[in-house]
Amino acid sequence: MNDMRLIERAVDMDDIKISARNVQVYYGDNHAIKDVDVDIQDNTVTAFIGPSGCGKSTFLRCLNRMNDTIDVCRVEGDIHLDGEDINDKQVDPVQLRAKVGMVFQKPNPFPKSIYDNVAYGPKIHGMAANKAELDEIVERALRRGAIWDEVKDRLDAPGTGLSGGQQQRLCIARAVATEPEVLLMDEPCSALDPIATAQVEELIDELRQNYSVVIVTHSMQQAARVSQKTAFFHLGNLVEYGETGSIFTNPEDERTESYITGRIG
Amino acid sequence: MNQEHISSAFDRDLEAIQALMVKMGGLVEAAILEGSKAVTTRDVELAKKVHEGDKVIDELEERINEESARTIALRGPVSSDLRVVLAVLKLSASLERIGDYARNLAKRTEVLAELRPVSGPDKALRRMAKEVQRMLKDTLDAYVRRDAELAEAVRQRDEEVDEMYNALFREFLTFMMEDPRNITACMHLHFIAKNVERMGDLVTNMSEQVIYVVTGDMPDDNRPKSDETAYISGET
Numbered sequence: 001m002n003d004m005r006l007i008e009r010a011v012d013m014d015d016i017k018i019s020a021r022n023v024q025v026y027y028g029d030n031h032a033i034k035d036v037d038v039d040i041q042d043n044t045v046t047a048f049i050g051p052s053g054c055g056k057s058t059f060l061r062c063l064n065r066m067n068d069t070i071d072v073c074r075v076e077g078d079i080h081l082d083g084e085d086i087n088d089k090q091v092d093p094v095q096l097r098a099k100v101g102m103v104f105q106k107p108n109p110f111p112k113s114i115y116d117n118v119a120y121g122p123k124i125h126g127m128a129a130n131k132a133e134l135d136e137i138v139e140r141a142l143r144r145g146a147i148w149d150e151v152k153d154r155l156d157a158p159g160t161g162l163s164g165g166q167q168q169r170l171c172i173a174r175a176v177a178t179e180p181e182v183l184l185m186d187e188p189c190s191a192l193d194p195i196a197t198a199q200v201e202e203l204i205d206e207l208r209q210n211y212s213v214v215i216v217t218h219s220m221q222q223a224a225r226v227s228q229k230t231a232f233f234h235l236g237n238l239v240e241y242g243e244t245g246s247i248f249t250n251p252e253d254e255r256t257e258s259y260i261t262g263r264i265g
Numbered sequence: 266m267n268q269e270h271i272s273s274a275f276d277r278d279l280e281a282i283q284a285l286m287v288k289m290g291g292l293v294e295a296a297i298l299e300g301s302k303a304v305t306t307r308d309v310e311l312a313k314k315v316h317e318g319d320k321v322i323d324e325l326e327e328r329i330n331e332e333s334a335r336t337i338a339l340r341g342p343v344s345s346d347l348r349v350v351l352a353v354l355k356l357s358a359s360l361e362r363i364g365d366y367a368r369n370l371a372k373r374t375e376v377l378a379e380l381r382p383v384s385g386p387d388k389a390l391r392r393m394a395k396e397v398q399r400m401l402k403d404t405l406d407a408y409v410r411r412d413a414e415l416a417e418a419v420r421q422r423d424e425e426v427d428e429m430y431n432a433l434f435r436e437f438l439t440f441m442m443e444d445p446r447n448i449t450a451c452m453h454l455h456f457i458a459k460n461v462e463r464m465g466d467l468v469t470n471m472s473e474q475v476i477y478v479v480t481g482d483m484p485d486d487n488r489p490k491s492d493e494t495a496y497i498s499g500e501t
Contacts, residue, residue: 221341248343250481261346262275263268 017042017182017212018063023077025058025067032058034236036077040182040229045204045213047227047244049220051259054233056216060184063214064100065093081182098125101180105187107167109159109174114151117159117170118142121178137177144210145173146203165196172203176211183207185215189222201226220260224248232256278336279349282329286353286360289325290405292318293360293367294398297464300370301394304377304457305387312374315367322364329357345481352478356408359467359474363401366460373453380450386436390454393429393461400426400468408475416475419468420488426465427491433458434494462492 018040025033033055040046040063048056058067065086067073079086086096098121109117118138121127128134138155142148147169151162159170168188175183185204189197204226207213217223223230224244231241232255240247240256251257258264270276296315303311333354336342342350400419407415437451437458469488476484 220343224343249347251344257344258268260343262270262272264271 015042016040017082019078019080019083020062021078023059023062023075023079025055025062025076026074027070028072032236033062036238038231038238038241040212040214042212043208043210044229045208045215045227046229046231047223048214048216048231048233049218049223049259050233050239051264052218055236056231056233057186059233059238060186060214060216063182063184064097064102066097066102068093098178099180100182100184101175101178102184102186103168103171103175103188106191107164107171109162109167109170111158111160113156114142114159114162114170115155118174118177121174125178127178141173141177142170144176144207145169146199146206147173163196165192165199168192168196168200169203172200172207176207180211182212182214185213187216187218190218197222220248232259234259272340275340275342275346278332278340279342279346282332282336282353283349285325285329285332286357287405287409289322289329289357289360290401292322292325293364294401294405296322296364296367297394297398297401297461300367301391301461304370304374305391307374307378307382309375309378312371315371319364319368323361326357326361329353345478348478348481352408352474355474356471359471363464363467366464369460370457373457377450377453380453381446383440383447383450383454385440386433386454386458389429389433389436390458390461393426393433393458394464396422396426396429397461397464397468400465401471404468404472404475407472408478411479413476413479416472416479417484419472420476420484423465423469424489424491426462427493430458430462431491431493431497434497438497 016039018038020036020038020040023033023036024031036059048060050056061067062075062079063086065075067075075087081096081100085091086100110120112120115138118141119134122134122137128137139148139152142151147166150166151157151170159167162170168191172183172188188204189200192200201222204213204215208228215223215226227244229241230244230247232239232247232251232253234255240251240253242252247256248260251260255264296318299311299318300315302308303315333350336350340346400422403415403419406412407419434455437455440447441451473484476482
């Protein structure tokens with residue numbers, strides 16, 4: 001056994017980035033998330049898995065208050081980011097989302113140049129004093145998005161002209177440009193081919209050095225490949241949460257076992 | 266886990282490799298009984314049959330390896346499914362080794378048939394082989410029924426086989442000291458007894474694999490062991 005690999009897999013149990021307690025989500029009368037408690041660690045990739053409609057995306061969206069934008073949606077319970085209540089009235093959701101970035105299922109670059117796609121967030125948050133600083137931020141973000149080498153000679157070209165995999169990495173670069181602390185990814189690879197998927201997964205593993213990454217995925221193999229912690233959701237309940245290796249070799253709950261082995265949908 | 270997969274072809278793949286392993290187990294059980302019968306009755310014809318039969322056992326193991334690799338590559342089994350594939354691989358490897366020991370019994374039959382008979386230990390040898398075959402049968406039953414308790418019981422029984430081997434070891438020493446003309450035959454018979462004892466060890470490993478499949482954990486190393494022959498000197 002390679003010792004390095006063991007160290008790499010190890011998760012620092014003390015460093016909790018997000019702490020959620022008694023979280024309930026209702027869509028009108030529908031109780032979509034039932035009493036979820038979870039601690040999400042820093043510098044860790046946490047995967048949410050579960051069948052369609054189990055609440056994993058809904059819960060993910062609680063973490064940066066994306067559910068605020070849905071009228072019928074009501075969120076209860078406590079979610080703390082670094083000990084601060086994110087649902088506090090004092091918290092500006094726009095500032096929160098700069099700290100807790102998000103990448104969606106379909107790559108959705110703005111219909112602007114590659115440069116402007118990445119520069120937009122830093123600009124509105126006033127992160128750059130001048131053009132030179134902004135250039136620096138854009139380059140750093142594109143490098144972190146593992147796409148710099150592919151686009152450095154055509155930063156003025158439209159972001160929508162890139163391939164699907166490149167667009168998704170551009171969206172990741174855009175998300176990291178505002179220097180977030182947490183990166184939420186809702187099925188970031190479902191529209192990508194296997195090679196682009198591998199590139200994004202490699203990127204996720206690198207991002208872990210600086211961020212806490214939470215990824216929702218329908219691909220259990222992807223969860224197994226990229227995450228250190230896995231949470232299994234079923235019918236709005238968090239059924240099991242644990243070290244990814246344990247979840248995929250010997251889960252404690254029958255429902256987890258049935259799901260990961262392909263026995264229930 | 267009795268529930269079926271959504272993909273029925275996955276169920277069929279897993280059933281296929283397990284069926285091959287159980288079939289292999291049946292052939293190995295027969296090889297133990299026939300090998301020990303051949304050697305104790307000096308039946309050269311039966312010995313040949315056992316020798317030939319080992320080829321079939323080896324081919325089955327190869328087939329299980331191929332099918333298991335295919336299942337891993339195509340289905341990506343996890344959790345209990347992964348344990349089934351890993352266990353089938355290990356169980357079939359143990360069965361193949363036991364088959365080799367049975368073939369070795371058969372090989373020595375021909376030599377023994379030419380030698381001055383030492384017939385005293387025959388019965389004990391047969392009894393020992395019979396016990397190992399029963400342990401193997403119970404292990405395979407425990408596998409099929411996912412019965413960890415039965416597997417644990419088999420694991421504990423290896424001590425009896427070890428004790429039978431200890432007794433035979435002493436008996437061979439006595440025979441050889443009584444009359445040096447017995448030495449060649451006793452050396453062969455001793456290897457035979459040792460091989461049967463090794464079969465018992467392999468069956469014990471197999472029962473541990475069964476416990477792993479059922480519970481997800483390997484049992485602790487706390488079973489009784491009684492092979493004391495490493496400490497026996499000729500001064501008896």
